[in-house]
Amino acid sequence: MLDSEQLQSLYEQGNYKQCLEELNLLLLFNTHDTTALLLKGKCLYQVALNEIQSGNEANFTFAANCFEEVLSLSPSHEEAMTFAAYINIFITQGDLPAAIGYCSRLLTSANPITRANALRYRQEAYSLTGKFDLVLKDLETLAELIREIHQNNLPALDQESGDLYFRKGIIHLENFADHSKALEAFREVLKHGHADFSAYCRIAEVALDQGDYETGGEAAVLAFFTDSPDPGNERLTLYHLMEALNKKGIHHPSLVKAMFIGQRIFADAVGADTTELLSFARQYIQMYPDWFWAWHYAGAALYDAENYEAALPYLAKSLELGGTAIGLQRYIETAYHVNGELPLITKWPEDLPMFYYNAGVNFNEFEASLAGTPIAPELLKIRTGFYRMSYDGFYDYFYNNNGKAGFSESHIFAMCCNNYGIALTDGGTYDKAADVHRLGYSISPFWEQSNSLGTALMLLGKYEEAIAAFARALDDGGQYLDFADYIELKGEILTALSNLGRTEELTALLQRTEEEYNDFIAEHGSGLSAEERFILSERYITVQNARHDLLSGGSIEDAVRAWQEQLEKHPDDNSAWYMLMQNYFQLKDYQQCIACANNYLSVKAEAIKPESLLKVHFMRGVSYLRIEKYGQAKAELIMVLKGCDPADESGRVSICDANMHLAKCSAMLQQWEECKTYAWDAITCYNDNGWKWDDTCFATALHYADACMATGEKKAAIGTVDVVLGMAPNNEDALSRKKEWKSGGLFSFLKKK
Numbered sequence: 150m151l152d153s154e155q156l157q158s159l160y161e162q163g164n165y166k167q168c169l170e171e172l173n174l175l176l177l178f179n180t181h182d183t184t185a186l187l188l189k190g191k192c193l194y195q196v197a198l199n200e201i202q203s204g205n206e207a208n209f210t211f212a213a214n215c216f217e218e219v220l221s222l223s224p225s226h227e228e229a230m231t232f233a234a235y236i237n238i239f240i241t242q243g244d245l246p247a248a249i250g251y252c253s254r255l256l257t258s259a260n261p262i263t264r265a266n267a268l269r270y271r272q273e274a275y276s277l278t279g280k281f282d283l284v285l286k287d288l289e290t291l292a293e294l295i296r297e298i299h300q301n302n303l304p305a306l307d308q309e310s311g312d313l314y315f316r317k318g319i320i321h322l323e324n325f326a327d328h329s330k331a332l333e334a335f336r337e338v339l340k341h342g343h344a345d346f347s348a349y350c351r352i353a354e355v356a357l358d359q360g361d362y363e364t365g366g367e368a369a370v371l372a373f374f375t376d377s378p379d380p381g382n383e384r385l386t387l388y389h390l391m392e393a394l395n396k397k398g399i400h401h402p403s404l405v406k407a408m409f410i411g412q413r414i415f416a417d418a419v420g421a422d423t424t425e426l427l428s429f430a431r432q433y434i435q436m437y438p439d440w441f442w443a444w445h446y447a448g449a450a451l452y453d454a455e456n457y458e459a460a461l462p463y464l465a466k467s468l469e470l471g472g473t474a475i476g477l478q479r480y481i482e483t484a485y486h487v488n489g490e491l492p493l494i495t496k497w498p499e500d501l502p503m504f505y506y507n508a509g510v511n512f513n514e515f516e517a518s519l520a521g522t523p524i525a526p527e528l529l530k531i532r533t534g535f536y537r538m539s540y541d542g543f544y545d546y547f548y549n550n551n552g553k554a555g556f557s558e559s560h561i562f563a564m565c566c567n568n569y570g571i572a573l574t575d576g577g578t579y580d581k582a583a584d585v586h587r588l589g590y591s592i593s594p595f596w597e598q599s600n601s602l603g604t605a606l607m608l609l610g611k612y613e614e615a616i617a618a619f620a621r622a623l624d625d626g627g628q629y630l631d632f633a634d635y636i637e638l639k640g641e642i643l644t645a646l647s648n649l650g651r652t653e654e655l656t657a658l659l660q661r662t663e664e665e666y667n668d669f670i671a672e673h674g675s676g677l678s679a680e681e682r683f684i685l686s687e688r689y690i691t692v693q694n695a696r697h698d699l700l701s702g703g704s705i706e707d708a709v710r711a712w713q714e715q716l717e718k719h720p721d722d723n724s725a726w727y728m729l730m731q732n733y734f735q736l737k738d739y740q741q742c743i744a745c746a747n748n749y750l751s752v753k754a755e756a757i758k759p760e761s762l763l764k765v766h767f768m769r770g771v772s773y774l775r776i777e778k779y780g781q782a783k784a785e786l787i788m789v790l791k792g793c794d795p796a797d798e799s800g801r802v803s804i805c806d807a808n809m810h811l812a813k814c815s816a817m818l819q820q821w822e823e824c825k826t827y828a829w830d831a832i833t834c835y836n837d838n839g840w841k842w843d844d845t846c847f848a849t850a851l852h853y854a855d856a857c858m859a860t861g862e863k864k865a866a867i868g869t870v871d872v873v874l875g876m877a878p879n880n881e882d883a884l885s886r887k888k889e890w891k892s893g894g895l896f897s898f899l900k901k902k
Contacts, residue, residue, distance in 0.1 A: 150174060156188060165192040165199075183219050187229055190215030194232065209240050227263055230255055234267070238274045249274045265294050281324040288317045303550040304559070311341035315348050328359050339367055346375035350383045357390060357404075366391075366403025373410045385415055392419070402440060405433055409446040426450035441470035452479045457486040472498035474538065478508040481531060482515050491527055497534070501553060502542030506565045509535035513568075521759065529575055536569035540585065547592075563593035570601050579608045596626035603641055612645040619645070632669050633681075633688040636662070640691025647698040655699060662692055667718060686723055687756065693724035708732050723752040727761065730768060739772035746772075763792045763803065774810055783814040805834040809845060812852045821856040828853035847873050851882055858890065866890060 151159070151171045159168040172189045176182060190212045197208035213236045219229035230251040237248035252274065255267035272287035292313055299306035318334030321327045335352040343349065349372035356365035369391060372384050379385075388411035391404055412421040412429065421429075430447035437443055448463030464480040467473075472480075477498055484492040512535055516528040543562040546552040566589025573582035586602035603618035619641045626634065639662045646655040666689060677685070693715070700708040709732045715725040730745035746769045750757065757765075770785030789807040794800040808831035815824035828849050835846050842850075850873050858866035867890050873883040 153184060156185070160188060160192060160195075163195075165195045168192050169196070181222055183223050183226065183229075186215050186219045186222075187226070190219065190229070190232060194236070206241060209236050210243070212236060213241065213243070225254075227255060227258055227260070231263065231266060231270075234270045234274075238270050238277070242277060245274050245278060261294060261298050265291060265298060268294065276320075281320055284320055285317060288313055288320075292317075301550060303552075304547055307341040308344075311338050311343040314338045314341065315343055315352075318352070322355065328355065332356060332359060332361055332364065335368070336364055339364065339371070342371075346372045346377050346379070347383060349375070350387050353387055353407075354390065357394065362394075362399060362401035363403045366401060366405075366407040369404075369407035370410055373407065373414055384411075385418055387411075388415055388419065400433070400436060402433075402437060402442070406442050409442065413446075413449070423450050423454040423456075439470060441467045441472055441476075444470065445473060445476050448476070448483075449479065452483055457483045461487050468496075468498065474498060474500040474505040474508040474535065475511070478512045478515075478535065481512070491524060491531070494531070494534070497538055500538075502539045502546070502565070503561060505535055505539035505542060506561060506568070509539060509565075509568060509572075529572065533569070533572040533576055536565060536572050539565045540569045560593040563589040563595065563598065565589075566592070567595075567598045567601050570598075570605065574601070574605045574608065579605045583609065594625055596622040596630065599625055600638065600641075607641070607645060607648075610648075612648045616642050616645045632673075633685045636666060636685065637688040637691055639665075640688070640695060643692060643695035644698075647695050652699070652702075655695065659692070659695060659699065666692070670719065682721065683756065686719075686721060686752075689722065690724040693722070693728065697728050705732050705735050709736070721752050723749055726752060727765075730765070734768045734772065737775070739775045742772045743769055759792060763789055766792070767803070767807065770807075771810060774814060777817070779814045779817045783811060783818070786811050786814065801834060801838060805831050808834065809849045812849050816852045816855055819859070821859045824852055824856040825860070828856065842876055847877055847880055847883070851886065854886060863890065 156168055156171055156175075159165075159171065169189060169192045172185050172192065175185050176189070179185070193208050193212035193215060197206070197212060200208065213233055216229040216233040216236075219226050220233065223229070234248045234251040234255070237244050237251075249271055252267040252271035256264050258264050258267070268287045268291040272284045272291070275281070275283040275287065292310065295306060295309050295313065299309065314334045314337035318331045318338065321334060322331035332355065335355065338348065338352060349368045353365045353368035353372060356362070356368060369387055372387060388408070391408055391411070394404065395408060409430065412419060412426055416422070416426075427447055427450045430443050430450060433440065433443040434447060444463050444467035448460045448467055451457075451460035451463065460479070461483050464476060464483055467476050468480055474497075477494070481492060481494070484490075509532055512528075512532050516525075516532055519525060519528060542552060543565055547559070547562060566585050570582040570585040570589065573579075573585060582605040583602060586598055586605060590598045590602065599618045599622035603615045603622065606612075606615035606618055619638050623630070623635065623638050626638075630638075639658070643655060643658055643662065646658065674682070696711070696715075697708075700711055709729065712725045712729040712732065715722055716729070719725070726745050726749035730742055730749055733739075733742040733745055746765045750765060753761075766785045766788040770782045770789065773779070773782035773785060786807045790804060790811070793803045793807070795804060808827045812824050812828035812831060815821070815827055831849050832846060832853070834840075835842060840846075850869055854866045854869035854873075857863070857869065867887070870883050870886050870890070873880055874887065877883065
């Protein structure tokens with residue numbers, strides 16, 4: 150026989166039927182055990198909930214009987230009274246007077262939450278018995294109690310108050326036909342918010358009918374901004390109601406603002422094209438010249454039509470008068486299209502965090518279109534700014550009890566945390582990014598948040614924590630993860646294991662992951678589109694990178710065999726071609742290196758990253774040079790020169806290497822003027838960066854000398870040789886040229902001839 154703790158554990162684990170069997174056995178020996186009777190009632194209640202679709206309410210009755218039995222033994226047992234009242238009122242409605250009695254007794258509880266539940270249940274019972282005056286009285290008392298309970302929890306206060314005041318307004322409206330008091334309650338709903346757009350539609354209709362255009366317009370805006378399914382077209386019906394009022398000469402700003410939004414959302418249904426939207430907005434610019442909403446929507450209509458020059462002054466004026474987050478996003482993009490540069494952001498408009506989140510999402514698309522351009526760092530700062538404004542607003546609301554509710558759902562805050570954290574990671578602020586992701590996960594967990602946290606932790610070198618984050622992402626993703634995401638997460642774990650040097654775990658997980666990949670391709674590969682197969686191959690790169698790290702501890706020949714085996718299984722695995730290209734380059738098998746590079750480019754196509762493309766051009770260029778195909782080598786190496794960033798140290802190294810190889814190509818092709826240019830640029834790079842001359846630099850200097858001699862600049866040629874011999878007296882190539890050319894006088898290498 151199980152003890153009370155074991156029975157409670159079964160209940161908490163959801164093993165209700167097993168728990169019932171054990172409880173029945175226990176109650177055979179102690180029929181008056183109130184703890185066991187209470188738990189039995191709760192189990193029966195849960196079983197009844199699971200079977201509710203069948204329409205069988207018998208278990209609810211059995212559960213209620215258990216709670217009644219507890220009360221016969223312990224009349225003041227609050228939990229039993231709460232359950233008994235709830236079942237009687239909301240499910241069976243078997244004995245409403247008794248249920249009302251339980252609720253009245255519960256109102257003497259010291260626990261305010263118990264009292265609040267009692268009021269919720271009792272007002273429902275009064276409603277079922279037609280005592281609506283008592284319903285209103287309980288709702289008013291409940292409103293006060295909710296303010297007390299949630300005085301330090303604004304989100305909970307808003308959620309409960311919004312529902313409560315809407316119910317109060319409906320009762321005033323439908324049961325007492327008191328439109329004035331109904332509107333009074335509905336205005337409280339707008340202060341706190343409501344989850345159902347239909348509630349906003351009803352409030353708007355009542356307000357507009359009573360001539361309260363301020364409330365009606367505000368409720369309509371909230372209804373229009375809700376993206377819930379609307380099978381009955383309630384929102385479109387509401388728009389037509391406002392349209393009819395507008396045609397009658399009602400031009401209240403709140404009503405007009407709602408119409409602006411409605412015209413954009415229902416543009417097709419109401420036939421609102423750019424011309425009509427612009428004309429409507431201009432009408433109210435004339436009527437209300439200092440009202441930023443009219444300027445905002447005039448600019449929005451032109452922005453949507455991509456008429457940026459015409460849109461810019463409207464958007465700028467809107468921001469000058471106040472503006473919105475979305476308006477700022479459109480203004481930045483429009484100013485760039487018109488002026489070719491980003492505008493200076495002088496202020497961030499006051500707006501709800503939800504709208505700053507949307508602005509960040511929209512701006513991210515614009516930023517992506519300019520990836521890799523010189524303004525990319527500035528674009529990242531702006532994207533981070535949008536998400537920071539959203540994050541700060543949400544945080545102030547959820548944790549500091551400040552700000553408007555608006556559309557402040559916790560899951561949207563969590564999504565904001567994910568996007569803000571990603572932006573921080575992109576900007577190199579990894580510690581803060583990790584903190585933001587952790588907060589977001591605590592608010593509303595989803596696998597993308599854990600994945601983003603893992604990325605930040607990897608960049609911080611916290612590989613153990615990163616493994617835990619990626620593993621949690623796999624667990625959270627479950628059935629929602631597609632296989633490409635699943636493989637990428639496995640690849641991240643493999644990378645972390647490699648960085649930790651945990652070779653045995655790495656080897657075992659790599660083998661399992663490869664088997665999963667092979668099995669998936671065998672089972673589903675034929676059904677994948679070319680794009681899906683390519684994406685999967687791209688995600689598999691993280692796995693192949695881990696394989697590369699593992700193979701780097703062995704011989705290059707073993708690595709080549711391993712990659713060849715991978716390609717036998719998956720010929721379109723671009724990462725395997727890329728790795729094999731590098732291995733053949735190390736083995737100085739240049740023909741094979743070129744072939745692998747060509748295959749890599751063919752498979753990867755336009756999706757190749759710039760840094761990978763540069764490496765391909767470099768290895769292919771040097772390989773052509775080694776097999777004496779100088780023209781092809783030169784073409785590849787020129788591509789390297791064009792793609793390197795001289796502001797970056799690694800870019801300067803690549804530029805120098807490319808110039809040295811190009812100098813040799815030009816010399817072999819007897820293109821002497823180009824040889825001088827490439828050689829001079831390479832040697833200048835050595836000198837400007839303070840690098841010590843090495844054998845490669847000496848060889849490049851001698852190419853320069855050869856080019857000078859070939860173009861009749863004998864003094865420069867011999868002087869260059871003297872410079873080399875001054876630093877490397879035993880350089881045989883320089884000595885040979887010195888002997889052949891004899892002395893040509895002094896030469897200053899610091900001045901190009």
